[in-house]
Amino acid sequence: MAAAITATDLVKVYGRGVAQVRALDGVSVAFGRARLTAIVGPSGSGKSTLMQCLAGLDTPTSGRVLLGDVDVTALSDRRLTRLRLDRVGFVFQSFNLLPQLTARENILLPAALAGRSVDKGRFRDLVDMLGIGDRLRHLPSELSGGQQQRVAIARAMLGRPEVIFADEPTGNLDSASSDQVLELLRTAVRDLGQTTVMVTHDQTAASFADQVITMADGRVAA
Numbered sequence: 001m002a003a004a005i006t007a008t009d010l011v012k013v014y015g016r017g018v019a020q021v022r023a024l025d026g027v028s029v030a031f032g033r034a035r036l037t038a039i040v041g042p043s044g045s046g047k048s049t050l051m052q053c054l055a056g057l058d059t060p061t062s063g064r065v066l067l068g069d070v071d072v073t074a075l076s077d078r079r080l081t082r083l084r085l086d087r088v089g090f091v092f093q094s095f096n097l098l099p100q101l102t103a104r105e106n107i108l109l110p111a112a113l114a115g116r117s118v119d120k121g122r123f124r125d126l127v128d129m130l131g132i133g134d135r136l137r138h139l140p141s142e143l144s145g146g147q148q149q150r151v152a153i154a155r156a157m158l159g160r161p162e163v164i165f166a167d168e169p170t171g172n173l174d175s176a177s178s179d180q181v182l183e184l185l186r187t188a189v190r191d192l193g194q195t196t197v198m199v200t201h202d203q204t205a206a207s208f209a210d211q212v213i214t215m216a217d218g219r220v221a222a
């Protein structure tokens with residue numbers, strides 16, 4: 001099966017001299033199309049850095065990332081921004097909601113930036129499924145961590161992007177909400193053929209995945 005995302009020999013070095021950290025130390029990995037892949041491993045093993053490099057949010061020190069047949073590491077900033085808007089959804093570990101926008105506005109922002117029309121039925125279904133239908137007028141500061149996380153998930157999924165990257169998407173949720181989010185991600189993989197890569201600490205979350213990649217010390221250990 002054709003890979004949706006291929007990383008080859010990714011190296012990411014932060015800092016210099018004695019403060020230098022090799023966050024990624026030669027990672028080569030392929031993610032199948034329409035597959036849910038979990039990335040697991042101890043804290044500091046390079047999971048978030050790998051996701052940022054795969055998504056074109058961070059530039060590897062060396063190595064290559066292909067999204068389909070596009071070399072993400074070779075794109076200009078303008079093309080990279082366009083690619084992210086059109087083809088990729090993210091759920092960040094820190095949510096990255098805009099504090100001055102309401103939940104609704106945050107969810108609609110990527111579509112607005114990309115100049116895309118919004119499927120109102122899809123919007124309703126998502127916010128209902130995520131249980132945030134009565135929170136849409138609130139600012140992020142007025143929401144709990146779990147609610148902010150669900151707003152971030154709705155924002156990432158609304159446009160049905162080809163690829164979703166999610167860093168600890170269930171990290172702030174109780175087990176019932178967590179199962180709902182995982183179900184939602186699974187459904188998107190199955191029904192929309194969406195390729196999903198998810199970092200997780202959670203064994204249950206990993207058990208929802210088709211493929212599990214274990215990181216250790218900036219390398220793929222298994």
Ligand SMILES: Nc1ncnc2c1ncn2[C@@H]1O[C@H](COP(=O)(O)OP(=O)(O)O)[C@@H](O)[C@H]1O
Pocket residue numbers: 014015021022023041042043044045046047048049050
């Ligand atoms: N912006 C940064 N500057 C310096 N070091 C960083 C930065 N981001 C991550 N690191 C370091 O890179 C390593 C991998 O971090 P990270 O990818 O966040 O791991 P994980 O997500 O598995 O916890 C850690 O040692 C971390 O301290």
Ligand SMILES: [Mg+2]
Pocket residue numbers: 047048049093167
């Ligand atoms: Mg992390």
